[in-house]
Amino acid sequence: MPHDGHDHDDHSExxxxxxxxxxxxxxxxxxxxxxxxxxxxxxxxxETKIGPRNGAKVVARAWTDxxxxxxxxxxxxxxxxxxxxxxxxxxxxxxxFNTPEIHNMVVCTLCSCYPWPVLGLPPVWYKSPPYxxxxxxxxxxxxxxxxxxxxxxxxxxxxxxxxxxxxxVIPMRPANTEGLSEDELxxxxxxxxxxxxxxxxxxx
Amino acid sequence: xNGVHDLGGMxxxxxxxxxxxxxxxxxxxxxxxxxxxxAVPGDWSIDEDRAACESMHPAKYLKTSYYxxxxxxxxxxxxxxxxxxxxxxxxxxxxxxxxxxxxxxRDIETPAAFAVGQNVRVKVMHPAGHTRxxxxxxxxxxxxxxxxxxxxxxxxxxLGRGENPQWLYTVRxxxxxxxxxxxxxxxxxxxxxxxxxxx
Amino acid sequence: MNGPQDMGGMxxxxxxxxxxxxxxxxxxxxxxxxxxxxAMDACGLWNIDILRHTRECFPAxxxxxxxxxxxxxxxxxxxxxxRGLVTExxxxxxxxxxxxxxxxxxxxxxxxxxxxxxxxxxxxxxASLPLFKAGDSVRVRxxxxxxxxxxxxxxxxxxxxxxxxxxxxxxxxxxxHGAGENPQHLYTLxxxxxxxxxxxxxxxxxxxxFEPYLEAP
Numbered sequence: 001m002p003h004d005g006h007d008h009d010d011h012s013e014x015x016x017x018x019x020x021x022x023x024x025x026x027x028x029x030x031x032x033x034x035x036x037x038x039x040x041x042x043x044x045x046x047e048t049k050i051g052p053r054n055g056a057k058v059v060a061r062a063w064t065d066x067x068x069x070x071x072x073x074x075x076x077x078x079x080x081x082x083x084x085x086x087x088x089x090x091x092x093x094x095x096x097f098n099t100p101e102i103h104n105m106v107v108c109t110l111c112s113c114y115p116w117p118v119l120g121l122p123p124v125w126y127k128s129p130p131y132x133x134x135x136x137x138x139x140x141x142x143x144x145x146x147x148x149x150x151x152x153x154x155x156x157x158x159x160x161x162x163x164x165x166x167x168x169v170i171p172m173r174p175a176n177t178e179g180l181s182e183d184e185l186x187x188x189x190x191x192x193x194x195x196x197x198x199x200x201x202x203x204x
Numbered sequence: 205x206n207g208v209h210d211l212g213g214m215x216x217x218x219x220x221x222x223x224x225x226x227x228x229x230x231x232x233x234x235x236x237x238x239x240x241x242x243a244v245p246g247d248w249s250i251d252e253d254r255a256a257c258e259s260m261h262p263a264k265y266l267k268t269s270y271y272x273x274x275x276x277x278x279x280x281x282x283x284x285x286x287x288x289x290x291x292x293x294x295x296x297x298x299x300x301x302x303x304x305x306x307x308x309x310r311d312i313e314t315p316a317a318f319a320v321g322q323n324v325r326v327k328v329m330h331p332a333g334h335t336r337x338x339x340x341x342x343x344x345x346x347x348x349x350x351x352x353x354x355x356x357x358x359x360x361x362x363l364g365r366g367e368n369p370q371w372l373y374t375v376r377x378x379x380x381x382x383x384x385x386x387x388x389x390x391x392x393x394x395x396x397x398x399x400x401x402x403x
Numbered sequence: 404m405n406g407p408q409d410m411g412g413m414x415x416x417x418x419x420x421x422x423x424x425x426x427x428x429x430x431x432x433x434x435x436x437x438x439x440x441x442a443m444d445a446c447g448l449w450n451i452d453i454l455r456h457t458r459e460c461f462p463a464x465x466x467x468x469x470x471x472x473x474x475x476x477x478x479x480x481x482x483x484x485x486r487g488l489v490t491e492x493x494x495x496x497x498x499x500x501x502x503x504x505x506x507x508x509x510x511x512x513x514x515x516x517x518x519x520x521x522x523x524x525x526x527x528x529x530a531s532l533p534l535f536k537a538g539d540s541v542r543v544r545x546x547x548x549x550x551x552x553x554x555x556x557x558x559x560x561x562x563x564x565x566x567x568x569x570x571x572x573x574x575x576x577x578x579x580h581g582a583g584e585n586p587q588h589l590y591t592l593x594x595x596x597x598x599x600x601x602x603x604x605x606x607x608x609x610x611x612x613f614e615p616y617l618e619a620p
Binding site for chain 1: 416432518524
């Protein structure tokens with residue numbers, strides 16, 4: 001440690017990786033490769049504007065509008081774009097509809113492909129070796145860790161995103177939600193249900 | 205278990221570092237570790253020991269040295285077993301113990317299912333427990349080149365389910381079959397009968 | 404490349420640990436990494452496949468243990484070093500020591516929204532007609548490529564059914580090595596978990612596979 005703890009300069013609490021990233025940022029800005037204001041916009045976009053609320057709106061629309069659900073099945077990229085969600089890491093979308101017979105679940109075993117425009121940035125567990133290694137060989141064991149136990153009569157269908165096709169799971173609409181508005185329904189769509197590791201509903 | 209120990213065919217580890225002169229132990233603690241594993245009067249089998257070593261987290265397994273794998277294994281075994289201190293090794297026991305003639309050959313009542321010269325396919329299997337069938341041969345076809353008699357079956361023995369002897373074969377695979385290589389190289393493996401089916 | 408990225412079916416990594424109410428970023432440097440990597444991608448000097456392959460070439464014990472944003476920034480540093488955009492000494496110092504190299508574009512704040520919204524479509528025109536169609540039974544070739552490949556090892560030698568044809572897409576195996584986009588037909592194949600993993604269920608598995616990975620059974 002360079003300091004004995006008495007006179008902190010503003011680097012003293014940063015980890016080696018945080019210091020390295022800070023030095024790199026200064027360098028890239030100084031060399032003119034990066035506009036620091038663009039960095040702030042990029043970060044703000046994924047921290048506050050693009051996230052799983054987008055996907056939840058797609059799901060709620062599919063639950064309430066059969067014509068939209070049909071469009072989503074046939075051309076998910078266009079149907080999702082019609083709600084304003086498009087672009088990076090969501091260029092070619094496919095929607096997977098869960099039913100009592102089939103439960104879909106998405107993984108990227110080779111890296112961490114994820115539909116950013118509808119779900120935002122992936123959570124740590126989705127990118128982690130335990131999920132990437134086990135989702136394909138032990139999907140029911142993984143589901144159990146999320147508290148989900150499916151009947152044996154429901155087939156688990158795992159999708160390994162190996163190319164630039166991105167998958168959005170449309171979970172089943174929870175029971176007793178007939179009177180709810182589209183917005184209220186969107187509130188029931190948790191992020192993990194759109195990856196396929198949970199069912200729709202509030203997460204405890 | 206499709207664990208980190210199953211490295212056959214993996215790429216990216218770089219060249220093989222082979223120093224011209226290498227000490228038996230690189231550090232003093234490695235010698236102590238090796239001695240400990242041999243001296244503890246454990247009632248476990250070599251297969252249970254292997255399975256324990258293989259259960260390490262894959263990144264940790266690769267970051268640590270060989271004798272740390274042994275340490276990890278011994279720690280796990282000591283959580284499950286209580287060695288009998290009355291049978292602890294004394295100095296005079298060492299040489300006879302290390303040079304004693306041991307055998308893994310056992311009697312078996314059923315005849316061998318396969319014969320030398322026969323083609324066999326390795327089953328597509330993914331047991332959560334210990335196995336000595338590497339992933340890279342599963343689903344592939346090879347030729348039986350030798351029958352070794354019935355041997356202790358590691359897949360059972362590692363789980364404490366008895367020796368369950370099974371016929372052991374050396375099976376020869378072509379590099380073309382395993383890796384799509386366009387040459388006549390071959391790879392031989394010793395595989396137990398429960399791993400195999402007729403091709 | 405049979406590298407550390409090919410972990411489908413591996414065991415020993417322990418349980419999945421979902422974090423309830425997980426924040427988008429856990430530490431501030433992760434935010435900066437996201438911004439820096441996306442902004443540097445906009446310079447137009449590499450592609451997504453080059454980055455993926457760079458990450459896959461890190462030693463397995465690193466790939467399997469360092470946090471996601473750590474691996475990402477280190478891969479970007481590698482491709483920047485390889486193109487002479489920065490030097491190791493500059494990164495250590497945090498200051499410019501050699502003049503900058505030309506880049507194709509510098510991302511401006513007002514261009515971020517349009518850039519992210521546009522993304523980059525991967526569909527291209529192929530030189531030939533597709534060999535397979537939905538409903539066909541197709542076998543995955545036993546490929547052990549040294550370079551970049553998007554074929555998970557667990558599917559080699561397995562037979563599946565084409566469930567969807569996606570037209571021709573940029574071929575990562577070429578694109579990762581600067582050998583051009585070399586578009587190839589892309590299919591979603593369906594496999595039975597019973598055949599792939601000897602599972603005791605009727606569950607199934609899908610993967611998106613390029614035509615050069617496939618052959619008639």
